[in-house]
Amino acid sequence: MEHSGHAEQSAIMLLYMILLLTGWVLYVTGVFISNKKRRAWPWHRTALWSMGILCMAFALTSPLAIQSHSNFVAHMVAHLLLGMLAPLLMVLSAPMTLLLRTLNVASARNLTRLLKSRFFLFLSHPVTAVILNIGGLYLLYTTNLYQAMHDSQLVGVIIHAHLFLAGYLFTAAIIYIDPVPHRFSPLYRAILLTLALAGHGILSKYIYAHPPAGVPRQEAEAGGMLMYYGGDAVDLMLIVILCHQWYKASRPRLAEECGNQVN
Amino acid sequence: MAITNGNSIDHTTAKNRVVYSSFNLWSGILFGIGFAAFIDEAVFHQILHWHHFYDKSTTDIGLVSDGIFHAFSWFATVGSLFMYANLRRRKGLWPKRWIGGAFLGAGAFQLYDGLIQHKLMKLHQIRYGVDIFMYDLVWNIIALVFMAIGIYLLMKTRKTSNKIKTER
Numbered sequence: 436m437e438h439s440g441h442a443e444q445s446a447i448m449l450l451y452m453i454l455l456l457t458g459w460v461l462y463v464t465g466v467f468i469s470n471k472k473r474r475a476w477p478w479h480r481t482a483l484w485s486m487g488i489l490c491m492a493f494a495l496t497s498p499l500a501i502q503s504h505s506n507f508v509a510h511m512v513a514h515l516l517l518g519m520l521a522p523l524l525m526v527l528s529a530p531m532t533l534l535l536r537t538l539n540v541a542s543a544r545n546l547t548r549l550l551k552s553r554f555f556l557f558l559s560h561p562v563t564a565v566i567l568n569i570g571g572l573y574l575l576y577t578t579n580l581y582q583a584m585h586d587s588q589l590v591g592v593i594i595h596a597h598l599f600l601a602g603y604l605f606t607a608a609i610i611y612i613d614p615v616p617h618r619f620s621p622l623y624r625a626i627l628l629t630l631a632l633a634g635h636g637i638l639s640k641y642i643y644a645h646p647p648a649g650v651p652r653q654e655a656e657a658g659g660m661l662m663y664y665g666g667d668a669v670d671l672m673l674i675v676i677l678c679h680q681w682y683k684a685s686r687p688r689l690a691e692e693c694g695n696q697v698n
Numbered sequence: 699m700a701i702t703n704g705n706s707i708d709h710t711t712a713k714n715r716v717v718y719s720s721f722n723l724w725s726g727i728l729f730g731i732g733f734a735a736f737i738d739e740a741v742f743h744q745i746l747h748w749h750h751f752y753d754k755s756t757t758d759i760g761l762v763s764d765g766i767f768h769a770f771s772w773f774a775t776v777g778s779l780f781m782y783a784n785l786r787r788r789k790g791l792w793p794k795r796w797i798g799g800a801f802l803g804a805g806a807f808q809l810y811d812g813l814i815q816h817k818l819m820k821l822h823q824i825r826y827g828v829d830i831f832m833y834d835l836v837w838n839i840i841a842l843v844f845m846a847i848g849i850y851l852l853m854k855t856r857k858t859s860n861k862i863k864t865e866r
Contacts, residue, residue: 625777629769637765643752660751667772674773678780687788 443588444501451495459488462530469536476536480528487524490516495595504585507647507654511661517595518568519669522602527676531613551616561619561627564608568601569634576638581647605631610676621681628677632670639663711789716859718790723852725781726799727806730848732775734804735767738811742824753822760819767815771807798851805844812838 462484466476493499494513502509531550535543549555557563575581575594584591609628611618643659646652715722742749785791812834815821824833 625773629766629773632769632772633762633765635765636768637761640752640756640761640764644756663751667768670769671772671776674776678776682780682784685784 440588444504447588447592448496448500452492455488455492455496459485462528462533465530465533465537469533473536476533480533483524484528484530487521487528490521490524491599494521507650507658508661511658511665514598515662515665515669518572518598518602519666522599522606523669523672525603526606526610526612529612535614547614547616556617559604559608559615559617561608561624564601564605565627565631565634567597568605569631569638571597571601572635572638576642576647577645579648582649585649606673609673610680621677621684624677625681628670628673632666635666635670636663639666712862714788714790715792715795716862718785718788719792719795719855719859721781721790722785722792722795723799725778725785726796726801727778727803728774728781729778729796730800730803730805731807732771732773732778732803733800734807734811735771736775748825750822750826753820755820756822757819760815760821763815763819764821767807767810792855794851795855798848798855800848801844802848802852805841805846805848808841808844809838812841 463481466481469476494503494517499509499513503513504510535546538546575584580590580594584594607613607615609624639659639662641659642662643656646655650658738749743751782791782796785796812824816823816834816837823830824837
């Protein structure tokens with residue numbers, strides 16, 4: 436029993452590795468194709484995508500991933516990498532822009548049509564993204580889902596996928612790097628980011644006080660604090676980027692606005 | 699490069715200050731809130747270890763209030779600094795009014811933290827294992843003093859602003 440669980444785990448890690456490697460190769464291929472047709476793709480975006488893939492690899496396929504099955508603090512490090520830092524790095528690498536540049540006009544049009552579809556608009560709405568992201572975390576840590584994640588490999592895979600995808604969706608809904616079909620005002624996004632950050636902080640302290648089933652108190656306390664401050668650190672980057680975009684968008688456009696003849 | 703104006707710059711600045719008067723006030727208030735929260739976290743939680751991350755008597759509403767204020771102050775710190783940059787960019791920065799706002803914001807946050815969060819919601823106490831009364835007293839008096847300084851500066855700048863408005 437113990438042995439087959441181990442083999443299963445290795446198989447899943449191999450699957451993760453193949454997926455991540457494919458993701459990296461696809462992006463780099465895209466960069467090569469795009470560079471042939473248009474001006475050079477900024478190298479820092481490729482670096483950001485690579486770092487994002489590395490974060491995911493660290494969370495899913497390293498010794499940390501094995502530890503995270505038995506240690507809540509390791510689990511929380513993986514959670515922060517997979518659900519927050521990797522999505523931020525990857526959103527900043529503008530994969531959709533790269534994809535649109537790489538495709539021919541007809542396919543690019545089809546893709547934008549898909550992105551403008553009602554379903555996608557609903558999915559990428561900031562409120563949906565916050566609920567999927569923070570709501571998912573509440574389900575994971577306040578029900579017996581956390582236990583189930585370690586009992587069943589399949590549940591584990593689904594939760595990892597949700598954590599990353601919801602994190603990506605949320606980040607992309609808050610800071611606009613790729614083209615966005617329906618834009619929301621910076622204030623609207625600022626309020627939702629604050630609410631999400633609050634929800635994350637409240638859950639962290641809740642975990643500190645009420646350890647999920649099967650987690651020793653000490654690990655829950657350390658993990659809760661790590662979630663609280665780690666979340667703050669990544670969210671600080673989101674806040675700075677959002678404010679900077681806001682600052683740039685609200686620059687004075689007319690000479691009068693520059694302070695000469697305001698009345 | 700900033701666009702320069704040939705004639706009296708002081709007059710322009712004075713006018714801009716009036717135009718961006720409430721923007722100065724809010725940027726200052728938000729910075730004050732953020733700064734007070736930052737000091738609370740850095741000094742009392744991390745350096746002195748007086749405040750506790752969680753206290754067994756913490757009420758649920760205390761947890762929610764802490765989460766919202768923590769997130770809000772984190773955003774306010776960054777946002778207010780970008781607002782400050784915006785004021786400078788638009789040549790509308792009014793330091794006295796901005797600082798007045800900052801004192802008011804910091805004092806108000808400290809008072810909320812000291813009375814509502816520490817006492818009513820029992821989030822955590824200022825310090826453990828000591829007679830807490832003096833700590834609470836000093837904490838809240840400092841908050842009131844900050845608020846008084848802020849209100850004084852804001853009233854002074856408001857007077858100036860009214861004077862400039864009537865001159866025009």
